[in-house]
Amino acid sequence: MKRVTSAILPIISIDRRAAEPLHRQIYDAYRSAIVHRRLCPRARVPSTRMLAGELGVSRMPVLNAYAQLLAEGYFESRVGAGTLVCSSLPDQLAGPEAASTASTQRLSGARPVSIRSLRLNRDRRAPWHGFGAFGVGQVAFDHFPIQIWSSLVTRHCRGMGAESAHYGDRMGSVAFRETIADYLRTARGVSCEAAQIIIVSGSQQALEISALVLLNPGSPVWVEEPGYSFMREVLTLTGCRIVPVPVDDEGLDVAAGTKLFRKARAAFVTPSHQYPLGVTMSASRRLQLLRWAQNAGSWIIEDDYDSEFRFGCQPIASLQGLDSHARVIYIGTFSKVLFPSLRMGYMVLPPDLIDRFYSVRRAMDLGPPNFYQDVVTDFIREGHFARHIRRMRTLYGDRRSALVESIRQEFGTAVQIAGSEAGLHLTVLFPELKSDVDLAIKAARHKLWLWPLSPAYVGKASHQGFILGFGNSSAEEMPRTIRKIRSVLGSK
Numbered sequence: 001m002k003r004v005t006s007a008i009l010p011i012i013s014i015d016r017r018a019a020e021p022l023h024r025q026i027y028d029a030y031r032s033a034i035v036h037r038r039l040c041p042r043a044r045v046p047s048t049r050m051l052a053g054e055l056g057v058s059r060m061p062v063l064n065a066y067a068q069l070l071a072e073g074y075f076e077s078r079v080g081a082g083t084l085v086c087s088s089l090p091d092q093l094a095g096p097e098a099a100s101t102a103s104t105q106r107l108s109g110a111r112p113v114s115i116r117s118l119r120l121n122r123d124r125r126a127p128w129h130g131f132g133a134f135g136v137g138q139v140a141f142d143h144f145p146i147q148i149w150s151s152l153v154t155r156h157c158r159g160m161g162a163e164s165a166h167y168g169d170r171m172g173s174v175a176f177r178e179t180i181a182d183y184l185r186t187a188r189g190v191s192c193e194a195a196q197i198i199i200v201s202g203s204q205q206a207l208e209i210s211a212l213v214l215l216n217p218g219s220p221v222w223v224e225e226p227g228y229s230f231m232r233e234v235l236t237l238t239g240c241r242i243v244p245v246p247v248d249d250e251g252l253d254v255a256a257g258t259k260l261f262r263k264a265r266a267a268f269v270t271p272s273h274q275y276p277l278g279v280t281m282s283a284s285r286r287l288q289l290l291r292w293a294q295n296a297g298s299w300i301i302e303d304d305y306d307s308e309f310r311f312g313c314q315p316i317a318s319l320q321g322l323d324s325h326a327r328v329i330y331i332g333t334f335s336k337v338l339f340p341s342l343r344m345g346y347m348v349l350p351p352d353l354i355d356r357f358y359s360v361r362r363a364m365d366l367g368p369p370n371f372y373q374d375v376v377t378d379f380i381r382e383g384h385f386a387r388h389i390r391r392m393r394t395l396y397g398d399r400r401s402a403l404v405e406s407i408r409q410e411f412g413t414a415v416q417i418a419g420s421e422a423g424l425h426l427t428v429l430f431p432e433l434k435s436d437v438d439l440a441i442k443a444a445r446h447k448l449w450l451w452p453l454s455p456a457y458v459g460k461a462s463h464q465g466f467i468l469g470f471g472n473s474s475a476e477e478m479p480r481t482i483r484k485i486r487s488v489l490g491s492k
């Protein structure tokens, strides 16, 4: 093990024999030093060359670690000053290790709410929901490794005994939860054990269970403005009070939320890739949000729906991994990394909440189906999952680049592109546009599925534009489709 200590270097230990790659070890050491105040805002960090020299490693892992820390907002670079620890990190950061303060929190018993009194969306299907370019939530269906999947399905069908035909573990199969825990610790920086995981039928059910356990009718809840409308539907179902909190280029504006409703019971957020604007929540905002939750005794529901696909740098580590006070409920899904009709997702719970969540989950449908849990467990354990994600990251990266280029070609600087660094959609803002909804309806007549941005707002929309999914549109078809969009938008 090699150790480096000097006036300007945090203590960085690297272990060449460890399974963790070197860039990850360097990243973790810096992140921990910043979060625990061993490195203060504006502290200068050594150049990559100097650190690589001191650690006796090549520059590449150091460059990768620095790029990630810059992308996540722990570092900032200033012309003439080099790289510094971000200056806008809050004064009080994560406190002592996992306190079980959550157990002392009174969880409210649910009061009945009349469904008839709720304003739920009754539209069966909005006109812009169609299959193909640029429908949101669609993956590269024709690139899914269907042969491998079919052989796993067949294997499990043939080997199916009485036990797998019977009711399974209400939380989800132990093997599946252990596999997911391994994956989340390694790939998403989530700190968890299998016992904290509950398998659900997609993020949507996870959001519903969270709302039922944590909220009462009338409970004030922060949601991102603009935000994910299906999340708001769940909140409407519980009759809670929705408090829209603006999102800026650092993510949810915690100070604005605190002004609007400091004692909100929970905040529902998408920190890795804000839906729909695509912002990555900065390190400083993450820490502010965690501090708010700790001080106000509130909960954070982290919807981490598509962060495996990040282009240009490593996926951003989860907010949950930064939480040392057990305030974050982490939600993940297989809808983007496999396919959405699988209806499979998971939630990672603070230990003190497991029993409450368990009883609500069991009351819903007794538990997840055994069959596809077994298939997905093998899909992951046999390496197909990691390979599929790697291949898809390249494919989606190409589709994203082709889309951005085509938009630039057709619309030039008349539009703004937001959130194209990750995920399977980006958002195009049209500053001059009067009604994105009218145009989306018009485009749908030409079988172009443009999701208007304005319905993503609870209040008056501050932007008009479209959310474009690129998961299911080939790079080759982008220029032609964008040209068609331009001609539809331009026609009377």
Ligand SMILES: Cc1ncc(COP(=O)(O)O)c(C=O)c1O
Residues within 6 Å of the ligand: 136, 137, 201, 202, 203, 204, 205, 228, 270, 275, 303, 305, 332, 333, 334, 335, 340, 344, 345
């Ligand atoms: C913000 C957000 N959360 C979650 C999901 C996935 O939901 P589910 O897992 O229920 O398919 C999506 C899908 O598009 C999404 O946009």
